[in-house]
Amino acid sequence: xxxxxxxxxxxxxxxxxxxxxxxxxxxxxxxxxxxxxxxxxxxxxxxxxxxxxxxxxxxxxxxxxxxxxxxxxxxxxxxxxxxxxxxxxxxxxxxxxxxxxxxxxxxxxxxxxxxxxxxxxxxxxxxxxxxxxxxxxxxxxxxxxxxxxxxxxxxxxxxxxxxx
Numbered sequence: 436x437x438x439x440x441x442x443x444x445x446x447x448x449x450x451x452x453x454x455x456x457x458x459x460x461x462x463x464x465x466x467x468x469x470x471x472x473x474x475x476x477x478x479x480x481x482x483x484x485x486x487x488x489x490x491x492x493x494x495x496x497x498x499x500x501x502x503x504x505x506x507x508x509x510x511x512x513x514x515x516x517x518x519x520x521x522x523x524x525x526x527x528x529x530x531x532x533x534x535x536x537x538x539x540x541x542x543x544x545x546x547x548x549x550x551x552x553x554x555x556x557x558x559x560x561x562x563x564x565x566x567x568x569x570x571x572x573x574x575x576x577x578x579x580x581x582x583x584x585x586x587x588x589x590x591x592x593x594x595x596x597x598x599x
Contacts, residue, residue, distance in 0.1 A: 441589075445470070448588045449581050451534045451545035453527075453552075454519030459512050463581060466509040470585030479582045483510050485575040501571060510574070517552075517574035521560075524553040540587050548580040 438446070442464065449460045473479040480486050484505025487498045503510070526549070534542050552573050559569040 441592075444592075445585055445588050448537060448541050448584050451530075451537050451541055451584065452516075452548050452577070452580060453522075453530055454516035454577070455581070456533075459516050462512045463509065464585075466506055466512075467585075469589065470582055471589045473582060476579035476582040480575050480578055482506065483513065483575075483578050485510055485513065485571060485578065501575075513574040513578055514570055517570045517577050520552040520556045520573050520577070521570075522553065524549045538587070538591065540591070541584050544580060544583050544587065548577070552576060552580075 437443075446457070446460045446464050449455045449463060450457060455463075467479070467482075470479070473482065481502075482505050484503045484507070485501050488500060488502045490497045490499070534545060537545075555576065556569055556573055559572060560566070564572075
């Protein structure tokens, strides 16, 4: 049984990101459904449970670890994908092949993600943060880029996308 064209397009587009291949993209789409149902990337980040907890009183604000209240399977897949961001932001032949046929807007978002996430990993590591904490922060931003790509594909219908 084959998935509808709209689902195939939403699955193929996030594969333009480093660390997101077919199984990861299918898992994300299966766990989230339609990405545009989230009004903003921040709300999707909250749904994933990868946002920091906060305890506020008056002018005092204390932020703790991630809430873990969201979808644990989604969060695990995102963290696994985020580990690939620790490398220099180079475009591999395989990644270029996965981006071939996607809309220029999706390719632009993927390029921004490649550079931003790799640089952020380097900055956080240089500050002495534990690796797991760094990767969790990268996973939180990665879901934001996935949301942007998913919404772009759903909005445009992605007539120029290739099938997954």
